[in-house]
Amino acid sequence: xxxxxKNPLEDYLNRFTETDWQDTLSSLLPxxxxxxxxxxxxxxxxxxxxxxxxxxxxxxxxxxxxTLAMQGDFGLKNHIDxxxxxxxxxxYWRAVKSSIEDESNxxxxxxxxxxxxxxxRVAAAAAENVxxxxxxxxxxxxxxxMTLTQVGLENFKAAxxxxxxxxxxxxxxxxxIVAARTTDxxxxxxxxxxxxxxxxxxxxxxxxxxGRFEILNDQEIASASANDRxxxxxxxxxxxxxxxxxxxxTSASCGTCWVGILAGEEKLSEVARREGRAVKIFGYNQxxxxxxxxxxxxxxxxxxxxxxxxxxxxxxxGKKVYGNVEELELEPATTSAKRLRDTISSAASxxx
Numbered sequence: 001x002x003x004x005x006k007n008p009l010e011d012y013l014n015r016f017t018e019t020d021w022q023d024t025l026s027s028l029l030p031x032x033x034x035x036x037x038x039x040x041x042x043x044x045x046x047x048x049x050x051x052x053x054x055x056x057x058x059x060x061x062x063x064x065x066x067t068l069a070m071q072g073d074f075g076l077k078n079h080i081d082x083x084x085x086x087x088x089x090x091x092y093w094r095a096v097k098s099s100i101e102d103e104s105n106x107x108x109x110x111x112x113x114x115x116x117x118x119x120x121r122v123a124a125a126a127a128e129n130v131x132x133x134x135x136x137x138x139x140x141x142x143x144x145x146m147t148l149t150q151v152g153l154e155n156f157k158a159a160x161x162x163x164x165x166x167x168x169x170x171x172x173x174x175x176x177i178v179a180a181r182t183t184d185x186x187x188x189x190x191x192x193x194x195x196x197x198x199x200x201x202x203x204x205x206x207x208x209x210x211g212r213f214e215i216l217n218d219q220e221i222a223s224a225s226a227n228d229r230x231x232x233x234x235x236x237x238x239x240x241x242x243x244x245x246x247x248x249x250t251s252a253s254c255g256t257c258w259v260g261i262l263a264g265e266e267k268l269s270e271v272a273r274r275e276g277r278a279v280k281i282f283g284y285n286q287x288x289x290x291x292x293x294x295x296x297x298x299x300x301x302x303x304x305x306x307x308x309x310x311x312x313x314x315x316x317x318g319k320k321v322y323g324n325v326e327e328l329e330l331e332p333a334t335t336s337a338k339r340l341r342d343t344i345s346s347a348a349s350x351x352x
Contacts, residue, residue: 006153009107013149016115018049024115025142031120033135035088035174038293039309040139042260043084044146045285045294046311047076052150054321068320071239071256072246072313076150080159083147086206086262086309088174089140092130094161096137096144099126104153119145136174169206177206181263184304203307204244206262213243221268221297221308222247222257237312245310250298255282255316257297260309265291267304275299283318 006014016024025044029037051068052075058064065074076083084090099122113121120134123141127134148156169180185200198217202224205211215224225243239246239256248254252274261268270290271279279286279296286294297308 007104007107008109009104010148010153012107012109012112012118013145016149020115021049021146024119027116028119028138028142031135032138033088033133033174034178036136036139038260038262038265039087040142041293042262042309043087043143045260046309047083047146047150048283048285048321049146049149050321051283051315051317052076054317065315068315068317070313070315070317072237072311074313074315076147077155080147080151080156081162082164084140084143085164087140087143088170088177089137089143091163091166092126092132092137092140093144093163095126095130096123096140097156097159097161099123099129099141100144100148101157104148164207167207168209168211178263181305181307184267200302200305202302203305204310206307215302215306217303218301220250221245221259221295221300221302221306222250223298224302225297239314245297245308246314247298252278252296252299254314255279255284255296256314258282258284258311258314259295259297259300260311261293261295262307262309264302264304264306265293265295267302267306268295269299269301269303271295272299281318282314282316283321 021044025041029041032040055061055064055074073079081093084093089096102125103122112118119138119142122145123134123137126141127137130137169177172180187198200215200217201212202215202221203212210230213225213228215221222243222245225245226241226247228243231244233240233242233244236244237246239248241247245259246256248256250257255278258279268291271286271292275296276286279294284294286292
């Protein structure tokens with residue numbers, strides 16, 4: 001019985017590993033407009049190719065998710081048009097999607113370029129079609145090609161290419177957005193004299209004026225989030241016991257509260273050993289920098305305004321997917337976290 005051949009562009013993209021993509025993205029970062037430079041890196045950590053391939057190759061994907069202690073909504077198939085709404089480049093998604101589809105109709109695998117050059121080529125075509133600068137489209141184009149890799153051309157084409165109309169801060173120019181992200185809340189006329197009780201904001205939705213919560217100077221993001229009682233958060237996301245940031249344990253033992261830092265990473269406390277080791281166990285691909293763009297909200301303390309993105313899922317996959325964890329040293333400190341002890345131990349063990 002014959003099997004359907006993949007499109008040449010799909011065949012080409014499937015040659016690359018997650019490491020290949022990360023290396024390519026690193027090489028492209030200087031050319032990506034600052035407004036989306038952190039955002040595109042965050043997106044690739046929210047939708048890691050290795051986890052997708054691990055689950056896709058499993059004989060029982062649901063059981064595989066269970067062994068990874070996965071919670072929430074992982075995967076791109078149902079979010080082709082919406083996974084990247086936090087990027088400025090999202091507004092150009094329809095043009096980028098069309099450019100990728102055109103490329104799939106004419107791509108010749110025998111003349112395949114380097115991955116970075118392919119991303120640039122598709123981005124340049126989309127930029128010409130909408131009349132904007134290529135740096136604004138490089139990030140969303142890389143995301144589009146990775147989305148195609150994970151969902152397949154048929155599903156990719158079937159998506160309607162819907163785009164959310166920019167609102168709030170995201171309706172402003174790229175330069176205005178970058179500038180606003182660097183600004184801290186005013187501390188009043190004599191705020192410069194304050195040494196205690198300084199108050200800042202954590203912005204988790206730039207498209208909404210309500211998409212923020214107050215944080216005290218030197219307070220953890222997760223504890224500040226828990227003080228926000230403005231909405232019924234658990235109805236929006238079962239992982240959210242209190243506030244918009246999902247949380248289980250507040251002690252770096254569950255991985256539920258991981259977040260991406262769109263801006264203000266330098267205004268957060270540096271990564272301590274406990275957080276660095278825990279993030280490696282979870283598999284969240286945190287860099288070795290003192291102030292990386294992937295953080296555990298229960299460990300990161302703020303000293304100014306910070307803009308974050310909340311991922312739609314969490315899991316423990318460092319051992320099983322990347323094989324980079326030798327043993328588990330986590331101590332759940334709360335009743336709710338202890339409920340995850342067995343599944344987390346299993347997810348971090350050496351067995352299948």
